[in-house]
């Protein structure tokens with residue numbers, strides 16, 4: 185496809201990123217001069233001046249569109265909203281904090297033009313930085329690769345390019361808890377990856393609190409695997425067998441008339457078994473909770489304002 189004959193849509197979720205947005209849009213513009221593109225800034229319920237910054241940029245720059253959420257619905261919901269309304273032939277998702285270098289986008293476009301449908305950018309420097317976040321990320325990907333039925337791309341962030349047909353698939357996904365990194369592997373098609381060196385966040389601090397990271401990890405595992413349920417079952421069966429064997433042993437001891445049982449061993453085994461049972465129940469509860477929320481079929485997000493010319497349902501004050 186000729187360079188100027190297609191539209192590229194760039195989706196950027198923004199949560200309290202007022203200091204980064206100007207710089208990011210500037211950098212993107214410098215890199216993409218020869219392309220036809222739109223930038224969709226999805227304001228995920230920011231409480232700083234992100235709203236004002238976004239509206240200012242969009243007035244001055246015809247490439248920039250925006251979507252404002254009624255509250256913080258999360259990074260994955262913000263990407264989903266972008267995907268729901270973009271018009272591009274290919275779509276890029278990237279972070280607002282300049283950790284994802286726009287210079288990688290032309291290489292992603294080349295791969296797409298060579299026939300790939302999903303081009304995932306992979307951090308080549310995650311192992312070089314020792315932080316709690318990077319170590320937990322490495323552990324999470326290791327765990328997910330062991331549990332998930334789906335191949336998982338390790339060290340990918342949500343920096344990728346995909347064809348509009350994949351966009352249509354994601355748009356029609358009814359899943360309440362989206363784990364996009366998994367879904368993009370799940371869709372299949374022709375996929376490739378390219379390396380990039382992740383920069384430090386330009387301004388502000390991470391918007392992924394430990395709680396949000398834990399939630400994302402939980403969605404990632406429960407959305408792509410039921411192995412934790414099977415492991416729970418296996419643990420349950422193992423301990424039932426142990427308890428049964430111990431029961432027989434206790435019976436024999438009693439029949440032999442030597443039943444002197446220690447309080448310590450009884451209390452220790454009761455507490456241990458209770459702990460295992462609670463853990464197994466917790467794993468089950470996690471899946472049942474997800475079913476419950478999925479069953480309610482609530483929208484992924486609520487939009488309060490947008491300048492995308494489309495018949496988008498907007499909730500504003502009367």
Ligand code: UDP
Pocket residue numbers: 196197198199200201228256257258259262278279280281283385389390391392
């Ligand atoms: N983000 C969002 N909603 C959230 C949390 C994060 O839209 O609830 C956005 C954030 O503004 C950024 C991207 O998601 O553009 C990635 O977040 P962040 O850079 O804080 O994550 P990290 O790189 O530290 O994992």
Ligand code: MG
Pocket residue numbers: 279281283385390
């Ligand atoms: Mg970041």
